[in-house]
Amino acid sequence: MVKFDILKHELVPKFTILSKEEVEALRQTYGIRKEHLPWIRKSDPICKVLGAKPGDVLKIERNSEVAGKSIAYRYVVPG
Amino acid sequence: MSVNDIAKSIKSIRFGLLSPEEIRKMSVVNIITADTYDEDGVPIDAGLMDRRLGTIEPGQKCQTCGNRVGQCPGHFGHIELARPVVHPGFAKTVYLTLRAICWNCGRILLKKEDYDKYVQLMEKYRRRWPQLRHKLAEKIMKRASKLQECPYCGREQFKIKFEKPTTYYEEHPEGNVKLAPSEIRARLERITDADAALLGLDPQMARPEWMVLTVLPVPPSSVRPSITLESGVRSEDDLTHKLVDIIRINERLKENIDAGAPQLIIEDLWELLQYHVTTYFDNETSGIPPARHRSGRPLRTLAQRLKGKEGRFRSNLSGKRVDFSARTVISPDPLISMNEVGVPIEVAKLLTIPERINKFNIDEMKKLIENGPDNHPGANYIIRPDGRRIDLRFPKDRKTIADSVEVGYIVERHIKDGDVVLFNRQPSLHRMSIMAHRVRVLPYKTFRLNLCVCPPYNADFDGDEMNLHVPQSEEARAEALVLMLVQEQILSPRYGGPIMGAIQDYISGAYMLTKKTTLLTREEASQLLISAGYDGELPPPAIKEPEEMWTGKQLVSLFFPRDFNYTLKANICQKCGQCKKEECPHDAYVVIRNGVLISGVLDKKSIGAGQPESVLHRLVKDYGTDMGRIFIDKAFKLFLSYIDSRGLTIGLDEEELPKEAKEKIRMVVEEAEQKTAKLIQIYNEGLLERLPGRTLEETLETKIMQELEEAREKAGEIASQYLKETNSALLMARTGARGSLMNLAHMVACVGQQSVRGERINRGYQNRTLPHFKPGDLGARAHGFVYSSYKDRLNPIEFFFHAMGGREGLVDTAVRTSQSGYMQRRLINALQDIRVEYDGTVRATDGSIIQFKYGEDGVDPAKSDHGKAVNVDKIIEKVVGAGVI
Ligand SMILES: [Mg+2]
Ligand SMILES: [Zn+2]
Ligand SMILES: [Zn+2]
Ligand SMILES: [Zn+2]
Numbered sequence: 001m002v003k004f005d006i007l008k009h010e011l012v013p014k015f016t017i018l019s020k021e022e023v024e025a026l027r028q029t030y031g032i033r034k035e036h037l038p039w040i041r042k043s044d045p046i047c048k049v050l051g052a053k054p055g056d057v058l059k060i061e062r063n064s065e066v067a068g069k070s071i072a073y074r075y076v077v078p079g
Numbered sequence: 080m081s082v083n084d085i086a087k088s089i090k091s092i093r094f095g096l097l098s099p100e101e102i103r104k105m106s107v108v109n110i111i112t113a114d115t116y117d118e119d120g121v122p123i124d125a126g127l128m129d130r131r132l133g134t135i136e137p138g139q140k141c142q143t144c145g146n147r148v149g150q151c152p153g154h155f156g157h158i159e160l161a162r163p164v165v166h167p168g169f170a171k172t173v174y175l176t177l178r179a180i181c182w183n184c185g186r187i188l189l190k191k192e193d194y195d196k197y198v199q200l201m202e203k204y205r206r207r208w209p210q211l212r213h214k215l216a217e218k219i220m221k222r223a224s225k226l227q228e229c230p231y232c233g234r235e236q237f238k239i240k241f242e243k244p245t246t247y248y249e250e251h252p253e254g255n256v257k258l259a260p261s262e263i264r265a266r267l268e269r270i271t272d273a274d275a276a277l278l279g280l281d282p283q284m285a286r287p288e289w290m291v292l293t294v295l296p297v298p299p300s301s302v303r304p305s306i307t308l309e310s311g312v313r314s315e316d317d318l319t320h321k322l323v324d325i326i327r328i329n330e331r332l333k334e335n336i337d338a339g340a341p342q343l344i345i346e347d348l349w350e351l352l353q354y355h356v357t358t359y360f361d362n363e364t365s366g367i368p369p370a371r372h373r374s375g376r377p378l379r380t381l382a383q384r385l386k387g388k389e390g391r392f393r394s395n396l397s398g399k400r401v402d403f404s405a406r407t408v409i410s411p412d413p414l415i416s417m418n419e420v421g422v423p424i425e426v427a428k429l430l431t432i433p434e435r436i437n438k439f440n441i442d443e444m445k446k447l448i449e450n451g452p453d454n455h456p457g458a459n460y461i462i463r464p465d466g467r468r469i470d471l472r473f474p475k476d477r478k479t480i481a482d483s484v485e486v487g488y489i490v491e492r493h494i495k496d497g498d499v500v501l502f503n504r505q506p507s508l509h510r511m512s513i514m515a516h517r518v519r520v521l522p523y524k525t526f527r528l529n530l531c532v533c534p535p536y537n538a539d540f541d542g543d544e545m546n547l548h549v550p551q552s553e554e555a556r557a558e559a560l561v562l563m564l565v566q567e568q569i570l571s572p573r574y575g576g577p578i579m580g581a582i583q584d585y586i587s588g589a590y591m592l593t594k595k596t597t598l599l600t601r602e603e604a605s606q607l608l609i610s611a612g613y614d615g616e617l618p619p620p621a622i623k624e625p626e627e628m629w630t631g632k633q634l635v636s637l638f639f640p641r642d643f644n645y646t647l648k649a650n651i652c653q654k655c656g657q658c659k660k661e662e663c664p665h666d667a668y669v670v671i672r673n674g675v676l677i678s679g680v681l682d683k684k685s686i687g688a689g690q691p692e693s694v695l696h697r698l699v700k701d702y703g704t705d706m707g708r709i710f711i712d713k714a715f716k717l718f719l720s721y722i723d724s725r726g727l728t729i730g731l732d733e734e735e736l737p738k739e740a741k742e743k744i745r746m747v748v749e750e751a752e753q754k755t756a757k758l759i760q761i762y763n764e765g766l767l768e769r770l771p772g773r774t775l776e777e778t779l780e781t782k783i784m785q786e787l788e789e790a791r792e793k794a795g796e797i798a799s800q801y802l803k804e805t806n807s808a809l810l811m812a813r814t815g816a817r818g819s820l821m822n823l824a825h826m827v828a829c830v831g832q833q834s835v836r837g838e839r840i841n842r843g844y845q846n847r848t849l850p851h852f853k854p855g856d857l858g859a860r861a862h863g864f865v866y867s868s869y870k871d872r873l874n875p876i877e878f879f880f881h882a883m884g885g886r887e888g889l890v891d892t893a894v895r896t897s898q899s900g901y902m903q904r905r906l907i908n909a910l911q912d913i914r915v916e917y918d919g920t921v922r923a924t925d926g927s928i929i930q931f932k933y934g935e936d937g938v939d940p941a942k943s944d945h946g947k948a949v950n951v952d953k954i955i956e957k958v959v960g961a962g963v964i
Contacts (some may be wrong), residue, residue: 015148028922036927054208066946067936073928077208079215 006045007079013062018073023057026073040074046054047076080738094728095284096169099294106157107143108133110297113326115305115315127322132156133299153299160293161333163260165245167357169290169365173263174241176270176278176287179223183234185269187219187277188226194277201491202276216279243366245353259346260353264291283564295356297322317378321359321370326767328352346681381934403549405428409504410540412527413719416712417579418565420516421527422501422547423495424455427520430549431459431491432498436484444490455520462489494518494549499556501548502528504536508903511535511571511578515563529805531579532686556943566708569699572941575705576691577699581683581715586816587727588679588718590651592631595666598622603724604629609716613637632676638714639674640706644956645697646670650683650815669694683815686715691945697953700944731806734827734870739799744828746793748866752859755783759857760830778859784832784839787864791831797826802827830873833884839863840880850859851876 006012018026027034034057038046042054052058056076064070108131115128124493128919130142141151165173179187189197196218204212227236240248247263248255267288275282288867300910303316315323325772357369361382369377385391391472405426412421413780422430436444450457451471461469461587462482462486474480481659484490498518500758503858507513521527526545533539561567569776571578580590592595599607604617615637622628648658652667660668661678671677671694679685685694699707736744761767762779770778799820808826825831833840840863846854852861863880867873873881912924919937921930944950 008571013290030928031916031926032926036925038928064935066938067932070932070935072931077211079211 006049012050013060014058015050016061017052018057018059019076022059026057034075037073037075039077041079042076043079048059089913092811093107093284095281096286096289097296098286098289102155102294102296104936105155106138106296107154108156110156110158110322110326111330113330115323116313120288127326128305129156132297133301135304137298148322151301152172153301154413155299158163158295158297158329160295160324160352161329162352162720163264163293163338164356165260166290166292167244167360170241170243170245172288173267173290174239174247177226177247177258177263177266177291177812178239179220179278180266180270180274181232181234181236182266182436183228184215184232185266185271185274186229186231187270187274188229188236189219189221190226190230197277198273213279216277217278220279224320227781242885244357244364259349259781260291264288264293265429267291268923273895276392280481291338292356295325299883311508317372317380317562318359319489321355321378324355324370325352325359328355359442365833370610385479394797401548403551405547406429406544407524409538409543409545410525411530411533412521413530413716415519417516417528417529417531418530419479419519420500421521421525422500423526424520424522424525425524426526426547427494427518428452428455428457429459430494430500430547432549432778433462433489433491434496435553436486436488437487440946441484441486444488444492445481445484447490447492448484449477451477456495458492460491460492462491464488466788467552494520496520499550499559499564501550501559502526503546504543505546506900508537509535509573510570514565515559515566515878516565529712530585531688533582533717534580535568535571535578566704569704569707569711570696570941571689574689574691574938575940575945575947576697578689579711579883579927580688580695581718582684582688583719583817584722584727585715585809586687586718586814589635589721590810590814590816591727592718592721593676593680594631596630597631599631599634601627601629604634605632605722607634607720610720611638611713613713613717621829634717635681635714636671636675636718638674638710639671640698640702641674642951643674643698643702643804644672645694646956647679647685647693647737649680649685650687651680651813652684681815682813689816690951727807727810729912731870733803733806734808734823736798736827740797743797747797748790749791751786755859758782758786758807762857780839782858783859783862786833787859794831795820797829798824810816824867824868828868829883830868830877832859833865833880835862835883835887836861840883849876849879861866 007015023028023034030036034055038058042052046052046058050058054076055069058074058076060072060074062072064071106483108125108129110125110127110129112123113127113185113762114126116126122130124130130139131154133143133151134146134148136139139263141154141156145152146152163240178846180189187194197215201212201215201219222247228234229236238250239258240250242248246314247258248259267286267290270278270280270287275287278286278287279831297319303314303318303322305313305319307313328348328351332345332352335345335348354367355370357364357367358378361379362369362378363383363386364382371377383390388394405422407423407426408566416419425534434440434444447456447458448461448471452459457471459471459472461484463469471477471480471548493752496517496519499515500518501513502516503513505512512535514526514532519527526547528536528538528545536545538545547693550559565579569577569579598621599618608617611727618633618637620627621633622629647669649665649667650661651665652658652907653665655663658668661670662668663679664679666678669681669685670677681694684690687693687695690696695707695710698710731840758767758779765780767775767782770781799809808818809820812820812823835842840848843849845858848861848863852858860876864886865873865877865881867877911919913929915933919932920928921933923930938946938948940946944953
């Protein structure tokens with residue numbers, strides 16, 4: 001079976017792993033700890049593909065019907 | 080007591096299990112007899128009503144703490160169980176734990192390397208993801224249940240079977256062996272503290288073996304008070320009854336064990352003890368019959384006290400009761416403002432507002448005190464600066480009291496015109512279900528409300544009742560006024576449009592007034608404007624000769640702002656292919672230029688409730704809520720005055736069609752009947768072509784339904800062609816005031832197909848719906864097609880089918896409301912503490928982020944244009960002053 005590349009699927013938004021500095025900036029903007037972000041499990045297909053590890057923060061850029069483009073973040077947790 | 084007086088604040092709550100030692104330690108008496116009182120009504124020592132458990136009778140001192148009824152908190156006792164029993168609330172956890180450990184040595188069934196890995200992982204989780212610990216524990220337990228042999232003692236492991244509610248078996252090759260609670264407890268005792276932590280338990284707070292009870296706490300008597308009936312018969316609480324059962328069986332079990340009775344008898348009694356303990360905790364446990372009272376009523380035990388609508392949580396903790404509230408039937412009053420609520424004098428005399436006397440209001444307050452509780456603007460109580468309350472009901476001479484009050488006293492005065500109150504109608508499904516109104520004290524016994532607030536409350540006047548609450552503090556009143564006042568709620572967050580607006584007669588009135596043919600004399604015009612509260616000049620008449628005449632459009636225009644521009648198509652628009660705009664023959668093209676209604680009629684589309692992008696919406700959004708309120712209060716009164724003076728009615732003869740039309744309708748229906756017959760014939764001959772995804776029978780049904788629906792539509796069209804233009808029902812349907820063309824067609828042309836479950840009526844007898852038809856008759860008449868119109872009267876068969884369809888409708892609404900109510904409850908419980916912060920994020924109470932920008936675009940739907948942040952077309956129109964439709 002040919003492995004399916006979920007990153008190329010049109011319904012999968014753009015995910016990127018934030019650098020340490022970016023995470024720190026994000027924490028500052030919202031005045032939060034990383035745990036206060038929405039979570040995503042390490043076993044999530046996107047984490048597997050990107051190689052995200054618990055503790056990482058993912059940036060998600062979605063095309064939004066109402067806002068054009070919307071940006072969200074998720075905190076990778078084990079499981 | 081205020082917020083600042085709190086002695087201690089709770090930072091966190093930790094739940095654990097009571098150990099047998101703790102239960103004994105907190106107990107003041109070991110209960111050993113099942114009896115409660117002796118013949119003289121004195122509590123028996125060591126019985127369930129032992130006086131050491133706390134006082135329930137007034138005047139008596141508690142034997143434990145020495146306090147009297149109000150002061151004594153009540154004290155626990157305990158029962159020493161002859162044999163251990165499984166705590167039914169932890170039966171599942173016991174099962175999962177047993178599966179994960181060795182029956183012999185009690186270690187978790189994990190290989191050394193796995194074990195070490197998980198210990199490390201658990202430690203890491205404890206530091207970084209404490210919320211995920213239980214997930215890991217679940218994983219560990221699942222993993223451990225797989226091993227066939229203990230890596231520590233090498234013993235073979237057996238599969239464990241759990242039978243609800245509290246029975247466990249071990250599957251040995253020779254057959255299943257039942258595990259006694261004592262055996263279970265022994266196994267759980269062998270678990271080390273470190274292992275327990277790995278299984279998701281905190282051994283300090285909850286040792287696994289505590290899930291098997293050896294001692295049962297007995298709640299204080301104040302938790303289960305006995306009541307003495309008038310006849311002098313004492314009646315015990317359900318919990319006491321259940322505890323009596325437990326003690327009786329416990330005693331018998333103990334006796335039998337001591338007497339060395341056969342194992343079988345002991346096991347039976349043991350199981351019975353388990354049953355009683357299980358039902359004591361939850362009498363609705365699945366798998367066992369509920370314990371019943373002598374009368375046959377199931378007992379209300381611990382779980383039942385907490386669960387459900389009448390439980391402690393929903394009834395006593397979430398469902399608080401309040402003072403300063405009133406409830407009565409509502410009725411309409413088109414003459415009061417939409418911001419007002421009519422309050423009966425009798426209610427106004429019971430609801431009060433505390434007002435502090437100062438040098439500005441002292442004279443007024445003295446007058447109120449003098450009036451006392453029985454005369455309307457009066458007062459019920461005075462609170463002196465030292466906190467003493469003076470009840471004004473009793474003193475004869477209130478004049479002296481009034482003279483004695485000084486600045487600083489507080490007067491609990493009656494509510495009066497202009498006070499702010501909260502008004503509510505259940506079910507409170509959205510924020511407009513509770514709005515702030517200003518009081519208008521009125522005679523008679525109902526709450527009066529302006530008809531424009533009916534839609535947000537979903538109120539009508541067929542007996543609806545509403546609640547009224549009086550905010551007591553200045554802060555509460557200010558908040559209510561700014562956030563909750565009716566006019567602030569005109570624009571709904573539900574769809575970014577006005578939820579309040581014209582309904583029914585307002586719309587009919589507006590249409591008739593603004594119609595081209597409406598011309599008013601000076602007297603008529605003046606009368607209308609006066610009733611609408613207009614105090615400006617009369618504009619120059621539209622017609623000067625032979626008599627001065629004003630158009631309805633002119634009068635309405637007086638209520639628009641001078642720079643108001645708007646264009647839209649009215650509800651009566653016939654959707655003619657090429658719109659002639661201002662030249663529309665139906666006058667359906669509404670144009671407002673510089674605050675003057677140039678063309679078009681006002682109807683549902685422009686002023687109706689719940690119509691986004693309407694004249695009303697524009698007015699409120701562009702000119703503010705004050706403007707919106709004034710327009711609704713004044714212009715709408717104009718519409719009502721006009722409909723009042725002109726009159727609007729429907730009668731039987733108005734729904735009469737000419738012979739010609741009846742003949743046409745008959746032909747259409749007959750044609751449809753022939754077509755159905757033809758379809759059936761084709762079907763019977765086996766020539767019918769199957770539609771994709773349907774069976775042959777379904778195809779036939781669909782085709783017949785289509786045919787008949789078409790016939791009804793055609794009949795309706797014919798009817799509306801032949802109805803006079805002046806027909807009131809037609810007017811109401813076209814303007815959107817009430818009813819639809821379909822309703823009208825039902826009345827005058829043909830009621831059409833009745834359906835149950837979205838199909839023609841197919842139920843009843845074998846192969847036929849009623850004995851009046853031949854078996855297998857597939858025709859229209861035999862399956863619920865009603866040829867008659869309501870005016871023509873339905874024949875008995877048609878009436879019966881109509882009742883079937885009607886019944887389904889009623890049942891549906893009943894079922895839907897209960898289902899959506901439950902859904903709403905759960906949604907609200909899940910969302911109630913979430914809020915939008917000032918940075919635009921949506922967060923939970925702990926500061927965690929749920930949305931990074933509210934709704935992705937950060938737009939408040941109540942302040943939006945039908946969901947969009949801006950409506951570019953309307954801005955252009957406003958600036959350019961020309962229609963862009
Ligand atoms: Mg009603
Ligand atoms: Zn006490
Ligand atoms: Zn072992
Ligand atoms: Zn038109």
